[in-house]
Amino acid sequence: MNKHVILLSIIAVLFWSCSSSVVVSELTPEEHLKYAIKLYEEEDYLEAVKEFESILLQYAGSSLIDDAQYYVGLTRYKREEYIIAAYEFSKLIKNMPASSFVADAQFMLAECYYGLSPNYNLDQVYTKKAIEEFQVFIDFFPLNERVHKAEEKINELNEKLAMKNFTIAKIYEKMDYYTASMKYFDYVVETYHDTEYASKALFRKIMLLMEREREDEALTNMKKFMLLFPKDEEAEFIRELKESLEGKISLN
Numbered sequence: 001m002n003k004h005v006i007l008l009s010i011i012a013v014l015f016w017s018c019s020s021s022v023v024v025s026e027l028t029p030e031e032h033l034k035y036a037i038k039l040y041e042e043e044d045y046l047e048a049v050k051e052f053e054s055i056l057l058q059y060a061g062s063s064l065i066d067d068a069q070y071y072v073g074l075t076r077y078k079r080e081e082y083i084i085a086a087y088e089f090s091k092l093i094k095n096m097p098a099s100s101f102v103a104d105a106q107f108m109l110a111e112c113y114y115g116l117s118p119n120y121n122l123d124q125v126y127t128k129k130a131i132e133e134f135q136v137f138i139d140f141f142p143l144n145e146r147v148h149k150a151e152e153k154i155n156e157l158n159e160k161l162a163m164k165n166f167t168i169a170k171i172y173e174k175m176d177y178y179t180a181s182m183k184y185f186d187y188v189v190e191t192y193h194d195t196e197y198a199s200k201a202l203f204r205k206i207m208l209l210m211e212r213e214r215e216d217e218a219l220t221n222m223k224k225f226m227l228l229f230p231k232d233e234e235a236e237f238i239r240e241l242k243e244s245l246e247g248k249i250s251l252n
Helices: 002-020 029-041 045-058 065-078 082-095 102-116 125-140 147-174 178-191 196-211 215-228 235-251
Strands: none
Touching (some): 029 065, 065 082, 082 102, 102 147, 125 147, 147 178, 196 215, 215 235
């Protein structure tokens, strides 16, 4: 008796599951899109991307295409398929320039490269690409509410690039390759002047010049330090060193 009850229950569940399933072929384009978005919102990304791509194939030229294209990118992004997602967002930007999704697609394109940006000690091609795409977003959509977030991301990524180049300079310094080391310190100061590593780089360059007894160059860089970083934690030390060196040079 119990076995029959269990069997009937299983059959009932299967029946209702099948009867409640969506027959996509019977949906209008608008209903199909809503169904795909529902899958996306339920985080069923694998099925969602299949439906969005199906819409792109079935309804080419319709007003729904840019919606589907944007959601394909979003779904790929949610699956952390950043390279593919970037390609999908780029397609929308290039092929549908009048779409209302272009601004969002540009921001998400930058976010894809941000997601690909690795640790500072690895190759930073994607980091630079992310900065480039965030800057494009800011330039083309300066009134967008996400501009501040894009600026924050650019600052964060520039810190990473500055850290990488500062680290390279320090490695050269330890290896006694002073010319190469100072070259990288200069690069950090000039290129990443808004990061915390700019003052550190100039400070290390000054110390290297003093160690090498290149006092005239050191003094020039001390003046530069005081001009650029008057509130830095090392500013007072540099000021005292500068005054001492100026006194020494005047005596000569």
